[in-house]
Amino acid sequence: MVTLNPYLNFPGNAKEAMEFYHSVFGGELTTSTFAEGGQADDPADADKIMHGQLEAPGGLVLMGADSPSAMGDPGTGGPISISLSGGADDDATLRGYWETLLASGSQIVPLEVAPWGDAFGMCTDRYGVTWLVNIAA
Numbered sequence: 001m002v003t004l005n006p007y008l009n010f011p012g013n014a015k016e017a018m019e020f021y022h023s024v025f026g027g028e029l030t031t032s033t034f035a036e037g038g039q040a041d042d043p044a045d046a047d048k049i050m051h052g053q054l055e056a057p058g059g060l061v062l063m064g065a066d067s068p069s070a071m072g073d074p075g076t077g078g079p080i081s082i083s084l085s086g087g088a089d090d091d092a093t094l095r096g097y098w099e100t101l102l103a104s105g106s107q108i109v110p111l112e113v114a115p116w117g118d119a120f121g122m123c124t125d126r127y128g129v130t131w132l133v134n135i136a137a
Helices: 014-025 088-103
Strands: 003-010 028-033 049-056 060-066 080-086 106-113 119-124 130-135
Touching (some): 014 028, 088 106, 088 130
Antiparallel strands (some): 003 080
16 A cells, blocks of 8 residues: 655754654654665764654654755755655556656656665655655565
């Protein structure tokens, strides 16, 4: 099943923010840093949050991350992105969404196998909304 979730972008305080949302909504919070994900191209990014996910009671899911130094201030593209994710059974559907969103937009990260094993890509649509697509391996 394909899921659509809000994805918050932070300028370096994602850990603090996600812990706050965890205190508000409860549930389970998982985070990984850019260093843990093998994506710390800039040493200043090593301890920043590459991906945080809060799964709270009632089916609430909130995702968030710090913007890596190379992407600049998240305020320039808006502090909110949208995540589309699913498994291998959803591959064709998710790639169809990706192609349609990208057709009149621009690619940030190509949709290809990421270091964590899933296919992942980021793009901005023609309206300036950033989309993250993740297809679980």
